[in-house]
Amino acid sequence: MPYRAPLSDFALLLDLLGYDRLAATPRFAAVPRDMAGAILAEAARLCETTLAPLNRVGDRHPARLENGVTRTPPGFAEAYRAIAAGGWIGMAARPESGGMGLPMTLATAVNEMMSGACLALQLGPLLTQGQIEALEHHAAPGLRALYLPRLASGEWAGTMNLTEPQAGSDVGALRTKAEPNPDGSYAITGQKIYITWGDADFLPNICHLVLARLPDGAPGTAGISLFLVPKFLPDAAGNPGARNAVTTVSLEHKLGLHGSPTCVLQYDGAKGWLVGEAHRGMAAMFTMMNNARLGVGVQGIGVAEAAFGQALAFAQTRIQGRTPTGGAAIVEHADVRRMLATMRAQVFAARAIALSCAHAIDMATATGAPDWQARAALLTPIAKAYGTDTGHEVAQLGIQIHGGMGFVEETGAAQYARDVRVTSIYEGTNGIQAMDLTARKMADGGAAAFALIDEVQAAAETARAGHPELAHEVWQAAEALREATETLLKQGLTDRFAGAVPYLRAFALVLGADAHLRAARHAGGPRAALARVAIRRLLPEHAALLAQAREGSTDLYALAPEDLAA
Amino acid sequence: MPYRAPLSDFALLLDLLGYDRLAATPRFAAVPRDMAGAILAEAARLCETTLAPLNRVGDRHPARLENGVTRTPPGFAEAYRAIAAGGWIGMAARPESGGMGLPMTLATAVNEMMSGACLALQLGPLLTQGQIEALEHHAAPGLRALYLPRLASGEWAGTMNLTEPQAGSDVGALRTKAEPNPDGSYAITGQKIYITWGDADFLPNICHLVLARLPDGAPGTAGISLFLVPKFLPDAAGNPGARNAVTTVSLEHKLGLHGSPTCVLQYDGAKGWLVGEAHRGMAAMFTMMNNARLGVGVQGIGVAEAAFGQALAFAQTRIQGRTPTGGAAIVEHADVRRMLATMRAQVFAARAIALSCAHAIDMATATGAPDWQARAALLTPIAKAYGTDTGHEVAQLGIQIHGGMGFVEETGAAQYARDVRVTSIYEGTNGIQAMDLTARKMADGGAAAFALIDEVQAAAETARAGHPELAHEVWQAAEALREATETLLKQGLTDRFAGAVPYLRAFALVLGADAHLRAARHAGGPRAALARVAIRRLLPEHAALLAQAREGSTDLYALAPEDLAA
Structure with a gap:
């Protein structure tokens, strides 16, 4: 069944969270409740009509590396441009960065819907959002002026480069080096793996945020710095110019998210610019990661919603067993009811936690109150882990409701479970x-x-x-x-x-x-x-x-x- | 890491179950405890050396239909013949059927090991074992004499044909018809789906047990009969002769078990023979299904053991994080310990339940005591559901322990989770x-x-x-x-x-x-x-x-x- 966005849940949760209180702050006065509803409805339309039809396409036509070019699934380029054109990539970015300045509460709801409609595609915008946030907080004014408008508009995309073969959760073990160039830039050398949307044929430029160690960097996480390394070096006019020394070595063959290119990137003295202070790269990366963790939490919830919707529709139409009046849809069976009610209850719970976290972030932004900051910090790991666990559990129940049809790939029930599985792992395992x-x-x-x-x-x-x-x-x-x-x-x-x-x-x-x-x-x-x-x-x-x-x-x-x- | 058979668990469980009491019965006196241990060790060697190396091969080289021929993965034919040559297909069959007459307790342990080594391959022998049992209990003497020795030796294979597109769990809704032929045989017409090992290039003959309705069969399950329909009609000497009217229409594209051909079979007046009484097909099928359910339960346990073994080896060698003396393997982290201990405890529990069930079946066979029959009947659904749920949960924890490497297919961690998923569904959903x-x-x-x-x-x-x-x-x-x-x-x-x-x-x-x-x-x-x-x-x-x-x-x-x- 086609993806249907959970607008009634969002409306209820905006009430329960006290959205009006948020809209009463000067920071978010421009987005009153009725406008919030209109924004969510507009995003829902994009997700239901443009993104959702691509979900199966991405699974069946995996991203692939062809003569050094990373080919993306049919339709992904157009849908990506539609997301960008709607302003959804920069929706939470500051207006001075070219963004809409929307509350995270709304951005989080939109991210959930985009994830539910097509997670493999949504990953690209999500990582760009994270990069925007890191640059807003830590980059020098020149870098901000050059990159932020192009990222917020979706013209260019952003990635995060943390992992190396020997350094997964243990980021401090990384070996990528940064050497100062005479012009104030740095030469980056090393290999990074698991780079989500690390390359794509339709993007004019891709900007990598890369963790690397300066020559005087201490061992461990204390000696790591953060660099911005574009695929194409911007020319004087800010247009993509010379190719930088970063190469896509290979794409991973993954359990799910086949539509999303997961790259091994090789940096051979690639030119990059320091973001934030030297040796303080982990702190800068954490700014980005905290909100990215909430973003990953709602990926789980989005997929859970999609898997639930499909299972419910299947259960309402699949006839198995009989009642006195004839064949009965399996939704009439008590055990199927139990599974569906469990799925629905879990999805609402996870959604409420994620939006509470987003709301706390917004209240902290709007008021600067330490209590709201502490609330957001506390809720972030819960939103991430429970949201993604819910995605996994609900998708697995969705397979179970489909019976044998859940194990064959044509129904799509298994894809939800495959796609969502990594959300419990990346951005910090649960x-x-x-x-x-x-x-x-x-x-x-x-x-x-x-x-x-x-x-x-x-x-x-x-x-x-x-x-x-x-x-x-x-x-x-x-x-x-x-x-x-x-x-x-x-x-x-x-x-x-x-x-x-x-x-x-x-x-x-x-x-x-x-x-x-x-x-x-x-x-x-x-x-x-x-x-x-x-x-x-x-x-x-x-x-x-x-x-x-x-x-x-x-x-x-x-x-x-x-x-x-x- | 290579698959390692859990022989120490089996030895302990034979003690706890009181295997000696079983070996003291006339029925199983030929298999004393020391012989039991030798049999398990011999099966373990076959599984570790011959079957386990094929597990990844089957995943990477899926069974495929090529010009009407069902091609199986490289090496599967040779391994299947090795299983047959060891007598493992007919291990629990009666000696008069050409079998070894081993206790189900041992056959169940062997089935678990074969499942853990290569589930996609083990499915073939398991279904043949089920067919042997159904024929032993329900087939007429002529059919038994012709088919049983060939099935027990593994020369021919057997399948179960229940499901139709509109009739999954609701078997009574089936539409396949059986019309009497003048020679006492029947003409079977209809389509069956999800037929595991329904066809294979290397098998000289494949014998399908097909549920179908006679012209005077009542609607629902009460009007269903069971038929034996071979792919090739045996000639006077009992050798495969004329091709029967059963066609492999397609193979399913599945989440896992890629090495196992899951067929859509079309019967167009195919010649078959009634097994058991007319309209009593469900009862005959249930004989077979009850033991098949235990067999599926240990499939889950076998995969759980394999996934656990791989995760443990990975955790012992993967260095992430530091201790005062240097890098630490992740097995030293408390949360990884928790996951490993959970996996191990679950696997032992599920294995104990499955072997208790097998032991009860054996004691019922040996003594005829209704209490043992009731015990076996009670434990069968628990062994099936908990064994397969354990397979799923342990394989998922295995992915989690692998971190990002669990989501890329090259490590094999994800394959266990994909392969085992259907065991919670087939042979009666959990x-x-x-x-x-x-x-x-x-x-x-x-x-x-x-x-x-x-x-x-x-x-x-x-x-x-x-x-x-x-x-x-x-x-x-x-x-x-x-x-x-x-x-x-x-x-x-x-x-x-x-x-x-x-x-x-x-x-x-x-x-x-x-x-x-x-x-x-x-x-x-x-x-x-x-x-x-x-x-x-x-x-x-x-x-x-x-x-x-x-x-x-x-x-x-x-x-x-x-x-x-x-």
Whole structure:
């Protein structure tokens, strides 16, 4: 079935988040609520009509390297230009960068829709958005003036170059070198892998943000600097000029996202410019990565929505089994109902968490309040990991609902699962997100976490009148999360990390249940029925997860790796 | 890393199951314990050296239809012949059928190893084994004499033909027709899909067991009969003669198992012979399916073992991050330890359940005792669903441990996940297994389930002395399962089915914890450490699952399908 954008969820969540409060700030006064709705509807139209039809095309016609040229799937160039023409690439960029200056709340919703419609294509704009943000925060004025308008318009594209064969999650192990040139630029030499949209035939220029080490850079992450390295060196007029010394060596053969060119790039003294301060490249990259992590979280949610929509349509039309009045669509079977309701409840929960994170980013931008910054920082790893886990789980349930037809590629159900799988890995694996949550994001002694738990419990108190049973369960789960957080804060890092993934998921279940309860109270009807599914069926898992988090790590290290072999 | 067979697990489980008791029965007296070990070691050698190297080959060189000939991947023909030459296809067949008459316990272990080494290839022998069993139980003497020795030797192969485009899980909706011929045979006409190993260039003959409806067959499953339809009609000497009217129309393009030809077969008046009684085809097929379900369960476990072995080897050699003494292999990270220990604990639990099921089948065969038959019947859906879910979950954790390298196909981590995915679907989806458990297998008023729960609790009592904490938790979880079973027995079928999948998983968690506790008590050391992981980290999920099972179905049907759309 064709992709359908979740506009009713977005409308509800803008209410629940208090979008009007955001629009009342000077920073976002230009985007009142009705305009926000119009913007989302316009993006939905683009996604449903232009992007979604390309999703299967990209899978069947993978990007390929042909005589040194990276060929993209049919239709991708035109759709990319349509995204750019709509202003969607620069939607959250500052107006002085050539952007629309929209709130992240809206940009995040649009990114979710683009991901759900065609993830392989959306990756390109997402990385360009991240590059815009890094340059806005860290680049010198000359670089900003030259590059930002061309990136925000979508004329040029941007990439992130972190990974090397020996340096995946351990970025500090990188070997790429940067040598100063006499003209103030740098010569970059090294190989980078897994470069998403690292090359494409239809882009006039591609700008790589490359992590590399200066001659005087210390070992590890403290000695890494960030460089902007364009494929074509801009001439005096700012047009693409001479070819830079960066070569596309090969494209990866991947489980999914076949339409997205994932490149191995070789830099042989390529000319680049320092972004930010020398040896402070990781800090600059983290600016970019934090929002990119939210962006990846909504990739998971977008694919989940698409997989859910297809599974629901399939279940409503696939006849198997009989009722007294004839053949029955499988949606009438209790187990299929259970799967569909689970998928739907998970998608709404993940979406609510992601938009809460975006909203906190916007409130921090608009008010400068440290509390909102802390809230955004706390929610980012949860939004990333739970959003992408939801993408994976919902896509897998989608396959299951399709039965045997889920295993053959022609239905497209399997593609969602293949495509979304990497979102739990890239931009920091979900394990790393959980370590971030339990270490860096708890460096405040748990203040941000406890403040959020307080809000969940206060909302549950308010909801007791209308939904006593559900409110009670949410309150109790939040209390269990509070106690587990107190325990976690007493643990050493190794114990925390051993329980980090279950702890993060428990946190997400509580936040998801909170969003469902608020939705039930605000809208009632089917939203209340869905809240019941989320709170009575999905939330109870939190206890088992928190039990794991309390276990520490002793038992894990009691098993030597060689003891594990059967 | 190369596949390594889990012989130490098998040895331990033969102890825990009481293999000697089985070998003391007249039926299996010819296979004492030391011979059993030698047989498993011999199969392990074949799997490790001959089959495992073909796993990636099959993925990269998919089976394909070329001018009407079904080409198989390079090396598959030779390996298939090696399996046949070792007697492994007919290992559980009766000696009078040309088989070895081995216990299912050993055949199941061998099937797991073959699956772990190369699932795409193992599917062929597994289906032939199922056909042998169906013919042994239901075919007339003439058919048995002609076909069984050729199938048991692996000279010919067998397939199962149930599914049609409009009839997947709902077999009763099939349209294939069988018309009587004057010579006592039947003319079969119709189209069957998803026929695993439905054709192959190197097989001299392929024998299809086809479900079809006789002219006087009632609608639904009650009017279905079973027919044996060979690709080549045997001549007077029993050699393949004239080509029968069955055509391979196409091969499916699948998510995984690329090496296995999955065929659409067209029957145009093909000549076939009735197997069993007219209109009793479903009963005959169920004989075959029950053991095939156990076989599919161990497919999941075999792939899980292979994925685990590869992930463990990767984690021991992949350097990321540092310790005070230098780079550290990722196996030293707590979250990777958690994943590996989880995988290992799940695999052992699933393996113990599958071998318990096989042991019950053997004891039923050897003693004819109804209690053992009931035990085998109860365990079959649990072994199938939990074994295949374990395959899926462990393979996905394997991808996660590989990080970005898990998403590129060259490492092979993704292949395990792609290949194993269908095992949760075919031979009855795992949802159908759960419905079978909560309906047909509870038709005894829960007697078989309660008897098993009693045994778990009795074993926990015995274990209290050495492992008080773990024994307590297993006992309590078994008690929760007992209470949930009592609740389930009071529910109507729709409510049962709404909670069937979570209920089955809770049952499996309790049985898995029981196996780990017994292993801890029997062997101590690392087995006790692993039991702690299983019981303290994995078992607690049972409470959340049973909470779902208690929910019934009202909330699910309160949400209309159109209410689910976002």
